[in-house]
Amino acid sequence: MGHVSDRDLVVYADGELAPTVAARVRAHVDKCRLCASRLDEVRGMAAGFGKEYREAVSPLLPNPGAARLSLQRQMASLEEQARPGVWPRLAASFAPARIRVGVVSLTVALLVVFGLYSISDRGGSYSTAEAGSEPVTRLTPGATVQVARAELCRNKSHASAVPLVLQQQVFARYGVVDPKPDAYEVDYLITPELGGATDIRNLWPEPYFNTAWNARVKDQLEDRLHQMVCSGELDLSTAQRDLAKDWIRAYRKYFRTEQPLSQPADSEKPDGDDDQEGRIAQTRAPADAVRGEDSVENAKRYRPNVQRLEDATVALPLLSPRT
Amino acid sequence: MPAEPATALTPEREVVELFDEMRDRLLRYLLCLGLSAHDGEEILQETFLQLFQHLRKGKSRQNLRGWLFRVARNLALRQRTITRSRQQSQIQFDENLFSGSGAGGMTPEDELHRRRRQSRLLAVVRALPEKDRSCLYLRAEGLRYREIAGILGIGLGSVAASLSRSMERLKRADS
Numbered sequence: 001m002g003h004v005s006d007r008d009l010v011v012y013a014d015g016e017l018a019p020t021v022a023a024r025v026r027a028h029v030d031k032c033r034l035c036a037s038r039l040d041e042v043r044g045m046a047a048g049f050g051k052e053y054r055e056a057v058s059p060l061l062p063n064p065g066a067a068r069l070s071l072q073r074q075m076a077s078l079e080e081q082a083r084p085g086v087w088p089r090l091a092a093s094f095a096p097a098r099i100r101v102g103v104v105s106l107t108v109a110l111l112v113v114f115g116l117y118s119i120s121d122r123g124g125s126y127s128t129a130e131a132g133s134e135p136v137t138r139l140t141p142g143a144t145v146q147v148a149r150a151e152l153c154r155n156k157s158h159a160s161a162v163p164l165v166l167q168q169q170v171f172a173r174y175g176v177v178d179p180k181p182d183a184y185e186v187d188y189l190i191t192p193e194l195g196g197a198t199d200i201r202n203l204w205p206e207p208y209f210n211t212a213w214n215a216r217v218k219d220q221l222e223d224r225l226h227q228m229v230c231s232g233e234l235d236l237s238t239a240q241r242d243l244a245k246d247w248i249r250a251y252r253k254y255f256r257t258e259q260p261l262s263q264p265a266d267s268e269k270p271d272g273d274d275d276q277e278g279r280i281a282q283t284r285a286p287a288d289a290v291r292g293e294d295s296v297e298n299a300k301r302y303r304p305n306v307q308r309l310e311d312a313t314v315a316l317p318l319l320s321p322r323t
Numbered sequence: 324m325p326a327e328p329a330t331a332l333t334p335e336r337e338v339v340e341l342f343d344e345m346r347d348r349l350l351r352y353l354l355c356l357g358l359s360a361h362d363g364e365e366i367l368q369e370t371f372l373q374l375f376q377h378l379r380k381g382k383s384r385q386n387l388r389g390w391l392f393r394v395a396r397n398l399a400l401r402q403r404t405i406t407r408s409r410q411q412s413q414i415q416f417d418e419n420l421f422s423g424s425g426a427g428g429m430t431p432e433d434e435l436h437r438r439r440r441q442s443r444l445l446a447v448v449r450a451l452p453e454k455d456r457s458c459l460y461l462r463a464e465g466l467r468y469r470e471i472a473g474i475l476g477i478g479l480g481s482v483a484a485s486l487s488r489s490m491e492r493l494k495r496a497d498s
Binding site for chain 1: 334335338339342343347350351360367368371372375376459460462463464465467468469479480483484486487490493494
């Protein structure tokens with residue numbers, strides 16, 4: 001036979017030639033020095049280029065952690081949209097066309113339900129907590145994605161907007177009809193920065209301003225827990241559990257205060273910023289969403305918090321993670 | 324949480340495993356097609372979400388790796404309009420591709436030689452038609468001829484011809 005064609009040679013190099021043809025090529029290459037060296041070249045050239053190319057391009061690739069997390073969250077959200085609610089009757093009322101999917105997501109692990117929690121259970125001394133500050137455990141037990149602590153700490157900002165469709169489902173589940181745009185934040189019970197899932201079981205409509213224990217306050221707690229988890233003071237599962245179980249109690253525990261610390265809208269912050277205070281001051285200003293007459297109301301509501309500031313400045317150095 | 328049997332992977336788990344295995348290879352390929360890392364990542368999100376839907380619907384699981392390359396490539400080509408910015412990022416990328424630092428202890432002459440060689444190879448790769456380039460890059464990602472043919476939607480013979488053509492050109496530039 002004549003020399004092996006280029007086509008046959010490259011396919012042969014891949015071990016993809018039909019056995020009979022391959023046997024013929026092998027027999028020829030064994031005898032023909034020219035084709036043997038062509039084969040070496042074919043193999044060497046592809047390998048050499050491949051190696052050089054991978055080494056050159058790989059440093060350009062961003063770390064995959066954030067993309068993986070985002071992918072997991074989007075899958076969980078898609079899964080959730082296709083699944084009937086944990087409470088089918090309720091779910092059916094706002095999602096009549098949902099198709100049943102038999103396989104329950106395994107990457108979205110439902111946290112243990114911590115028993116029924118109602119606000120009155122916390123006793124009279126905490127009467128500042130108003131309805132809505134905490135989710136109904138039955139509706140929002142909390143859900144997490146499986147993610148390593150290191151990953152959460154490497155990529156700080158994971159908070160992504162909750163898809164509007166999902167927000168509407170959350171409102172429907174809580175019986176909130178026609179919510180005002182600034183009244184609620186559909187918030188994660190367990191924040192994604194601590195491994196919380198974008199899942200209806202981990203979301204509830206959290207009021208911004210009609211309670212002292214509002215979304216802004218919870219943001220402070222989340223920042224604090226994230227910091228503690230990443231500095232190794234607290235393990236991730238404890239942080240998740242405390243958030244899911246009773247975030248207000250968790251706030252009191254981790255900030256060592258009975259009342260929420262001062263909001264940044266209060267300008268009466270004393271001097272002597274340490275890192276801790278600086279961080280709190282950076283949380284979103286509640287005033288930015290307050291308009292018109294409401295602001296007077298809100299100003300009154302925030303007033304009591306200022307009184308707690310002295311306590312806070314005493315307590316904070318003890319909690320400072322600078323160790 | 325009950326332990327799940329290893330045999331029955333959920334679609335989510337399977338997608339995450341494939342993501343971990345394939346993401347770098349796919350993203351490198353998208354960069355080679357001239358996408359920025361940012362655009363490439365967005366296309367990969369879309370690709371893996373499509374894979375998730377594909378698996379959930381119980382569709383064919385044959386050669387999922389090839390499937391991923393094909394979908395990513397189609398999304399990339401759809402998005403890729405020839406704009407200045409794209410060409411800009413392509414050129415930047417090309418330069419990165421061949422300007423990686425050489426082995427340590429090179430003499431200046433060696434280094435010069437290496438750079439000259441690289442710019443020659445770069446010129447060759449740049450001049451290749453998109454399909455030939457794709458063949459070369461996919462091959463460099465370790466894909467077999469048959470898989471490349473499936474991804475690009477061309478015959479096995481065309482892949483072989485394309486690769487031997489490209490290699491011949493590279494060889495000539497390298498001599």
